Amino acid sequence: MNPDRLAELEEERRFLLESIRDLDREREAGDVDVDDFVALRDGYVARAAAVLREIEDGKSRLPARPTRPLWRRLVVPAITLLIAVMMGWAVASFAGERLPGQTISGGPEIDEVSATLSQARQLLRQGDLLGSIQRYDEVLVLEPDNVEAATYSSWVRAVVGQQSGDMAVLAEGLAGLEDAVAIDPTYADSICLLSVAKARFVVPPDLDGARAAGDACLALNPPAEMTGMIEAMLTEL
Template identity: 45%
Template sequence: MNPDELARLEEERNFLLDSLRDVERERSAGDIDDEDYATLKSGYTQRAADVLKAIEAGQSTLNRRAPKSRAKAIVVSFAIVAFACLAGWLVATQSGQRLPGQTSTGGIENSTASLLSQARAINFSDPQQAIELYNDVVKLDPDNVEALTYRSWLIALIARDAADDIKIVALAAATQGLERAIQVDPKYPDAHCFLGIVRFRLAADAVGAKEQLDICAASNPPAEVMGFVSSIIEEVNAALAG
């Protein structure tokens, strides 16, 4: 796949996510009935998942063919846009609201350390804002493994109680982001921990989950992460035993 084809897929992905936002808005306004809403949403969601997979495959192809520095720049630029679009759509879908367009950092110093500190403080109280902050970190430092990991994890958390069609898109996005974090730093335990949970909770893949959770447990993750990973490991082992 060449960069032009990847750009075309990116445009299609943006169109599909915009269309999903519009469908939610039109339903809230009473402009479409439930049957049309279900048909449109299902079609757009499935196509968005297919396009995401194609983008991921295209990024891998470019990474193999292009010089390392050029390939990295291409992949990073697509990844930043992809996560910004996906996070916005997922939060809007779950909250039933269209998202504001203001910048995430305001007048606060735009440094990586400052942005990460802000994001950590609101990871679970305001996931939309936290994801935007992590996106800002990745723009400044494309290989920041913490930002890559936690924005993917928050996307998965946003979608955990969503309908199955939303989970399809969230699974593709979160998996792609966590695998990139592992590629950047294979020794960062949090990415393995969260990828294991995502595989088990969103993909029902106990075998794939166990592989990552075993790496997680052996990598001395933070106590707060290991605290909830332990129960997931028990569930995965029970699923494999049964």
């Protein structure tokens, strides 16, 4: 696929995802009646799904690059170790109490949501960060309030932004983590990861924000390995 066409599709994907989120907010505010909401949202979702498939197909047809992307080649030892540990905790948490298809809103696309979440987790286990982002974004097209997808699509963006030095991507990841916390303040993953990002990724570090998020994380009683890491990090701040 022509790279220019691929860029156009990526822009359309961003537009459609934002349009779906805006429409959901308008419905919650009572600005759109039910019939219009259903018709518009179904249209957006169908088009977004088609665009995502076209993007995936287009990327698969691009010639292989001789070198890995910059974010894969950059190594910052302390941060890299932290990210590795955090990713390990994230993957391990998927095997916990959360069921593969468990969602916040319980929408009608539960089977597709469950399958796509499973694919995203598998890609994350394999270290395919960009692939996992795409799958999590597909979940958010189907179910905008899915807290797992909102959390991990944002966390991986923050990781990619930090390692590549792309501040715009990092900022997008941080904003997404804030949104994930707002979706479900009792979901430990999002607030714990937000604390780490504010302390370790932001330059200069957002110390007050990291402490507040870290305290909130610990109050939710996360797994022991996460508790130890957050406590150690807060002690250093």
